[in-house]
Amino acid sequence: MTVTVLALAGMAAAQALELRSADIHPKDYPTVKAVEYMGDVLKKKSDGRITVKVFSGSALGSEDDSIEQVKLGALAMARVSSAAMHNICETTRVPSLPFLFRSVEHQHKVLDSDIGKQILKSCEDAGFVGLAWYDSGARSMYTKNKPVKSVADVKGMKIRVQQSDLSVAMVEAIGANATPMPMGEVYTALKTGLVDAAENNFPSYDSGHHFEVAKYFSLTEHTMTPEILVFSKRQWDKLPEADQKLIREAAQESVPYMRKLWAERELKSRAVVEKGGAQVIEPDKASFQAVMKPVYDRFVTTPEMKDLVARIQAVK
Helix, strand or coil: CHHHHHHHHHHHHHHCEEEEEECCCCCCCHHHHHHHHHHHHHHHHCCCCEEEEEECCCCCCCHHHHHHHHHHCCCCEEEEEHHHHCCCCHHHHHHHCCCCCCCHHHHHHHHCCHHHHHHHHCCHHHCEEEEEEECCCCEEEEECCCCCCCHHHHCCCEEEECCCHHHHHHHHHCCCEEEECCHHHHHHHHHHCCCCEEEECHHHHHHCCHHHCCCEEEEEEEECCCEEEEEEHHHHCCCCHHHHHHHHHHHHHHHHHHHHHHHHHHHHHHHHHHHCCCEEECCCHHHHHCCCHHHHHHHCCCHHHHHHHHHHHHCC
């Protein structure tokens, strides 16, 4: 009897699964809290057998570091900007195209549809299982020395961008000089004058304290690059189908929770930065849109990508 009980206990312990996940954002950030929420859902669905441990605040390195660890199977998951996946899984470039989405509602409708599922699935050949899309708001330009009111104002500026060819090309298209660098280096780069400007959403502008050194926030809203939650295909393929199903379900359940937190955080962050002295400017967006054709010509290169863009633009 004792042997049987011990054997059963051993089997239960063997089936216990802790999923390690990474995020560069601080512990209170919506993406971190969303993955923790996913962990709570998963723990409940699996009767405590499957748990998630989130390493936030760049504890495991940059987004590129996290992606590499996920690919190798050293990490189960990572929440990264889809921009960090552009050179790994080319269809992820599509949701990052400038001025593609007409509104947040349009973006949600697209990403929740078969279009969003198709893009997530396309990353499997590169070693990643796409679990969910999270919000990252609209990215806008913020500058250190002068406000940006039209595309003419950015000519010759050194602008920090994400480490993505698409981000670089977009900045080059507006006549500025792109400086790719990790998020963690942006504050110092702005403060020391290594760059004149950066581009991001209100929560990152706030949480990175960039508003302290770059006071002019211009609502260009040039891209709505979503966040993506990716799982290691190496680890995924070793999991029972039932566990894969539970993980997918928990990830999807975290999406509306994340969106709610995001909307609240955007409003809160805008209030924080304005109170901290940031000036929010309404620029001439059309002047930016007018110079984006070369970006589409360069990056929308395959029949699949062209079809995705056409289908996204057709979504009402």
